[in-house]
Structures are given as C-alpha cells and as structure tokens.
Ligand SMILES: Nc1ncnc2c1ncn2[C@@H]1O[C@H](COP(=O)(O)OP(=O)(O)OP(=O)(O)O)[C@@H](O)[C@H]1O
C-alpha cells in the first residue's frame with residue numbers, strides 16, 4: 159500500500175530577527191486535508207513554501223514519508239503541486255506551451271491529448287493557445303491549477319485557493335479538492351472562512367508566535 | 373540531463389521571443405567594436421594590444437548579457453515555478469548551457485568582426501587560439517552562471533555583477549590573452565601548454581564548485 163505522510167516537528171522560521179512561527183508540530187496522513195489559517199503576516203505562505211521545499215526552515219524539521227521511506231529534499235518537487243497568488247508562470251508562452259514545457263522538464267510521459275484534457279478541465283481549452291500574459295487573473299489562477307495537477311502529485315499545497323476565481327472557478331477547486339486522490343494530502347492556507355470547508359482540521363498560526371505558547 | 377536540456381530549451385525559446393539578452397549583447401558588441409575601430413584608425417599599435425582588446429570586449433559583453441538568465445526569472449517572479457518543476461542541479465546545468473550557447477554565438481561574432489576590421493588581428497596558430505576560445509567560453513559561462521545566481525538573490529542586481537565577476541574571471545582572462553598573443557605570433561601550441569592546463573583546471577574547478585554551491589544559493 160502506497161502511503162504518504164507529512165511529519166512536521168518543532169518547525170521554526172525567522173527572517174533575520176523576526177520570528178514568523180515557532181514550535182510548530184503536526185502530522186498529516188494520506189487522505190487528510192488540513193487548513194492553515196492565521197492573520198495577515200502570520201506565516202501561512204511562508205509555511206507553504208517551506209513545505210514545498212523551495213524555502214529553508216530556520217530550525218526543526220519536516221519530512222514526507224512515502225512507503226515508509228523518507229523522500230529526499232531534492233525529490234520533494236516531484237510529489238508537490240502548488241497553487242498560490244505569488245506563483246508566476248511564463249507569460250511569454252501560452253497555457254499549452256507552459257504545460258508542455260513543464261511536462262518535458264519534469265520528464266513526464268504524457269502526450270498532448272492529456273495536456274488538452276487538463277486544460278479542458280480547468281476551463282481554458284478555448285484559450286489554450288493564447289499567451290498567458292493576455293489572460294485575466296482568474297484565468298492565470300486556472301493555469302496554475304492545471305500546472306499543479308499535471309504530474310499527478312501526492313501532495314497539493316494551496317495558498318489562497320479561491321482568490322480571483324468566479325463561482326465556476328470555485329466549483330472547479332471544490333471538485334478538485336474533493337476528487338483529489340484519496341491516498342494524497344491537501345494543505346490549504348487561507349483566511350476565507352468559506353475555504354475552511356476544505357479541511358478536516360484547522361491549524362491557526364497565530365498560536366505559534368512566541369516561545370511561551372505550546 | 374534531459375531535464376537540463378529542456379530548461380535550456382525553455383530559455384532558448386523564451387529568448388527567441390523576448391530577446392532579454394541578445395539585443396543588449398549585440399548592441400554592446402557593435403558599440404564596443406566600432407569605438408575601438410574609430411579610436412585606432414590609422415594608428416600603428418602593437419599587435420599584442422588586439423589580443424587584450426579582444427578579451428576585454430568578450431568580458432564586458434558577457435557582463436552585459438549573461439546575468440539575465442537568473443535575474444530575469446527573479447524579476448518576473450518565475451523563480452518559484454522553476455524550483456517547483458526541477459531540482460537545482462538540472463536548473464544550473466540548463467542555465468549554464470544557455471549561457472554557453474549565447475557566449476559562443478556572441479564571441480564568434482566578435483572574433484569575426486575583429487578579423488575583418490583589424491588587419492593586425494591575425495591568428496597564425498589556429499589550434500591554440502581555438503582551444504583557448506573553447507575553454508575560455510566554458511570558463512566564462514560557468515563563472516557567469518554561478519555569479520548570476522548569486523546576484524539574482526541580492527538587492528543591487530545590476531551593478532554588483534562586474535564587481536563580483538572581475539576577480540573571478542581575471543586569472544582566466546589573463547591566460548586567454550597570453551595564449552591569443554602566442555597564437556597571433558604563430559608560436560607552436562607547446563609554448564602555451566602550461567596556460568592551457570590552467571584553463572582546463574579552471575573550468576573543471578569552476579563548474580564543480582558551482583554545482584556544489586548552487587544548491588545553497590538557490591534555496592534561500
Ligand atoms: N522574503 C522575506 N523576507 C523577509 N520577511 C519576509 C519574507 N517573506 C515573508 N516575510 C515576513 O514573514 C511574515 C509572514 O509572511 P507570510 O507571507 O508568510 O504571511 P501570510 O500569513 O501568508 O500573510 P497573508 O495572509 O497576508 O498572505 C511577514 O511578517 C512577512 O513580512
């Protein structure tokens with residue numbers, strides 16, 4: 159049985175002297191959906207970036223365990239799909255070209271049909287050959303979703319998942335999270351109470367601000 | 373390796389559309405070479421001066437173009453997506469390949485311009501010049517790529533580049549000038565064996581060290 163697990167132990171992040179969070183520990187098992195919340199500046203996006211392996215933690219540790227083996231730091235990107243407002247795609251290419259490039263760089267064996275299928279699902283099929291720079295922000299958000307699920311990741315990290323999306327787009331995200339592989343993990347960082355429904359469990363980062371709190 | 377190739381391919385297609393680096397480079401080369409041409413018109417200068425002048429133009433054109441690889445990703449905010457689709461080593465190799473191709477392209481133009489515009493820039497020993505040209509481009513592309521990665525994370529991007537690159541590239545440039553001089557005088561390749569060995573060591577050390585430190589620079 160393939161089993162993914164995320165274990166965070168005593169995680170701490172500081173920028174220079176400013177503490178973002180400290181003594182953060184939690185575990186997420188396959189099939190679980192976790193919501194991270196907290197005030198503006200509480201470190202939600204910072205935590206998402208650390209969990210995606212693109213930013214270093216200051217101390218403590220986090221690891222992804224798969225099939226009872228730890229996933230190497232440099233392989234984390236293979237199992238992660240990330241969507242966030244600060245994620246920027248290559249806007250000199252079209253949505254299709256972006257996905258095609260990502261598939262090539264990731265060394266995935268998927269053909270154009272599969273890419274078109276994903277674009278269709280994201281509601282971008284008609285505009286798939288237009289440059290991303292000509293897209294509206296909601297459409298850009300949709301391409302990010304397409305690129306996040308392209309490689310069929312085990313872990314979905316969503317930062318402000320419904321920002322810029324219309325009702326249809328929100329439905330698409332609902333469906334995506336609902337139908338996301340049952341052996342996978344979803345972590346949602348959000349301040350929107352309406353997004354809390356995505357998780358079974360909520361962690362509030364405001365509780366990890368100083369050294370006294372436990 | 374395949375991944376690195378596709379990162380190179382991404383940059384290459386992007387460059388064809390956007391011309392981040394190429395336009396700046398070509399303008400620089402035209403301005404630099406014509407300035408030298410006009411200021412030296414009818415002057416009788418020592419042949420050796422051309423060897424130096426050739427690599428000076430190469431050095432500064434590398435400075436004006438090669439930092440774009442990482443700086444443009446950082447400025448446009450695409451660094452995140454890049455680190456989400458590939459591991460640091462593939463990224464470094466892909467960017468290095470891109471800079472290498474760009475450098476070969478530009479330097480071939482510079483060499484070509486020198487040969488048709490300056491009669492005194494005539495290579496007698498092609499073997500040693502070509503070896504120096506190839507090893508030199510590899511060394512310059514390697515150092516430029518890692519320095520570009522470092523400055524893309526700094527706040528003062530533009531100005532820092534030549535400042536950091538100069539001491540790193542100086543030994544390389546000096547060797548290249550020596551070999552070019554010797555090639556222009558028509559000396560046998562055995563005369564510059566020591567310099568060529570230095571070039572080879574420089575390239576190997578530079579690229580190995582870069583691959584090792586890139587991982588640390590990349591994830592801040
Ligand atoms: N690169 C950085 N350098 C220095 N400080 C940073 C950096 N990134 C974030 N911070 C700081 O870390 C803290 C947490 O930022 P973060 O973006 O993670 O908050 P957030 O919870 O996502 O906020 P929001 O709800 O506004 O999205 C903030 O105080 C911010 O100023």
Ligand SMILES: [Mg+2]
Pocket residue numbers: 202203204317
């Ligand atoms: Mg945020």
